[in-house]
Amino acid sequence: MTNETDDAQLVEDCRGGDERAFEVLVRRYEGPVFNAVLRLVRRQEDARDLTQTVFLKVFQQLDAYDPRFKFYSWLYRIAINESLNHLKRAGRYEPLVGDRASGDLDPEGALAGIEVSRHVQEALMRIRADHRVVLVLRHFLDCSYEDIAIAVGVPEKTVKSRLYSARQELKELLQARGVLP
Amino acid sequence: MTRSPDPKDLIQAEIDGFATPEERETLRAWAERDPSVREELREMRGLADLLARVPKVAPPQDLAPGVMRAVRLSKKSAAASPFEKIRALWPSGRAVLPFAYAAAAGAAACFLAIRALSGGAVPGSWVPDSAAVGTMMTPSGDPIGHSDLVAPGLHGQASLRKAGGSYVIEISLESPQSGEFGVRFDPKDTMFVGIAGVSHGLANVEGAEGVVRFSQQSDQRVNVVLASRVPHATRVSLELTGGSGRTAQGTLEIPAQGD
Numbered sequence: 320m321t322n323e324t325d326d327a328q329l330v331e332d333c334r335g336g337d338e339r340a341f342e343v344l345v346r347r348y349e350g351p352v353f354n355a356v357l358r359l360v361r362r363q364e365d366a367r368d369l370t371q372t373v374f375l376k377v378f379q380q381l382d383a384y385d386p387r388f389k390f391y392s393w394l395y396r397i398a399i400n401e402s403l404n405h406l407k408r409a410g411r412y413e414p415l416v417g418d419r420a421s422g423d424l425d426p427e428g429a430l431a432g433i434e435v436s437r438h439v440q441e442a443l444m445r446i447r448a449d450h451r452v453v454l455v456l457r458h459f460l461d462c463s464y465e466d467i468a469i470a471v472g473v474p475e476k477t478v479k480s481r482l483y484s485a486r487q488e489l490k491e492l493l494q495a496r497g498v499l500p
Numbered sequence: 501m502t503r504s505p506d507p508k509d510l511i512q513a514e515i516d517g518f519a520t521p522e523e524r525e526t527l528r529a530w531a532e533r534d535p536s537v538r539e540e541l542r543e544m545r546g547l548a549d550l551l552a553r554v555p556k557v558a559p560p561q562d563l564a565p566g567v568m569r570a571v572r573l574s575k576k577s578a579a580a581s582p583f584e585k586i587r588a589l590w591p592s593g594r595a596v597l598p599f600a601y602a603a604a605a606g607a608a609a610c611f612l613a614i615r616a617l618s619g620g621a622v623p624g625s626w627v628p629d630s631a632a633v634g635t636m637m638t639p640s641g642d643p644i645g646h647s648d649l650v651a652p653g654l655h656g657q658a659s660l661r662k663a664g665g666s667y668v669i670e671i672s673l674e675s676p677q678s679g680e681f682g683v684r685f686d687p688k689d690t691m692f693v694g695i696a697g698v699s700h701g702l703a704n705v706e707g708a709e710g711v712v713r714f715s716q717q718s719d720q721r722v723n724v725v726l727a728s729r730v731p732h733a734t735r736v737s738l739e740l741t742g743g744s745g746r747t748a749q750g751t752l753e754i755p756a757q758g759d
Contacts, residue, residue, distance in 0.1 A: 338572070350556065353560075353563065357557055379574060463518075464518070493547070498550065
């Protein structure tokens with residue numbers, strides 16, 4: 320049984336009042352949702368609170384879920400909306416603590432996972448939010464173009480062009496920081 | 501008539517792993533004869549490889565249990581009494597000081613007692629039943645106040661949000677690694693409802709009339725829940741003290757009822 324089929328059954332069980340079925344869904348998707356939200360809003364505390372809020376909203380709105388669509392596309396859509404609303408509320412950009420100029424980069428250290436993560440996150444926070452969303456869905460949640468289209472609510476063609484622009488924007492920022500050649 | 505494919509689409513399909521064998525062959529041939537396509541393909545592959553190296557972050561261990569507690573609370577909240585709601589906010593798995601628990605319950609009990617004694621028409625009826633009920637979840641709505649506590653080597657932040665009939669001050673420490681916070685208010689105007697460590701437990705919490713003090717780490721967030729006793733706006737003072745003894749101060753204003 321695929322996760323997709325399994326998800327649909329679990330949602331049905333939740334609607335029937337089975338709380339344990341919802342816990343299975345939470346356990347299955349807490350990692351992807353937390354990571355996606357973290358990449359969108361940057362702060363771990365915010366990502367944690369938002370992830371919790373997302374799952375609570377999902378639970379409260381299960382009756383509104385249309386089973387013709389994949390459960391995770393719907394879940395990610397709620398996660399994206401919550402994250403974007405949070406960013407609008409915060410209304411400001413916070414630089415990373417301990418961030419360094421590109422000239423200070425240690426060539427070996429720059430390739431380590433933690434350094435890559437720091438530079439990518441910094442660059443992600445500087446690009447347009449709608450560009451950040453498609454990059455996160457594609458590269459961190461491994462969504463197909465179709466999944467992204469459903470999660471974001473735009474046609475697949477728009478996803479492709481937005482993803483292209485987002486990649487260009489991110490690439491240029493990372494090149495300017497010396498992280499990409 | 502067949503339209504020739506856009507090299508941008510082909511490059512994206514290639515790096516995303518969605519290209520068909522025919523598309524891959526078309527792109528290969530294109531890249532061979534056009535250096536700009538070759539360069540773009542190289543750059544995009546480099547970006548995709550870099551993003552693939554970004555490590556996944558493990559979600560906090562208590563995230564799923566926290567969600568399930570919130571789910572159970574949301575199911576019960578319509579039927580629960582105010583006291584039960586308060587008790588549900590501080591489950592056994594989270595480190596919370598007994599004094600906060602008792603203060604929250606006491607605040608609710610006092611309010612309900614006053615209300616009952618006065619037949620429900622108390623002068624303080626601007627405090628609804630839900631006033632003593634805070635939330636472990638992010639309070640809904642936009643922040644209605646924000647204060648930066650800044651001094652050399654010190655940076656803390658406090659945001660005020662409404663949560664039901666109460667107000668939640670979300671306090672975070674940006675630097676240094678740890679600091680001491682003090683939240684002061686006039687107890688005639690403002691009622692202390694509770695305090696909870698959102699990210700971790702709490703340390704060195706002290707409560708006295710009109711002041712709550714606690715230690716905080718920079719990766720921690722603390723929620724202090726207050727409720728207004730009066731219809732007019734009230735002021736809450738915040739103080740952050742770092743290890744060097746330097747202090748930073750800020751204020752927040754709990755708005756007048758109806759604002």
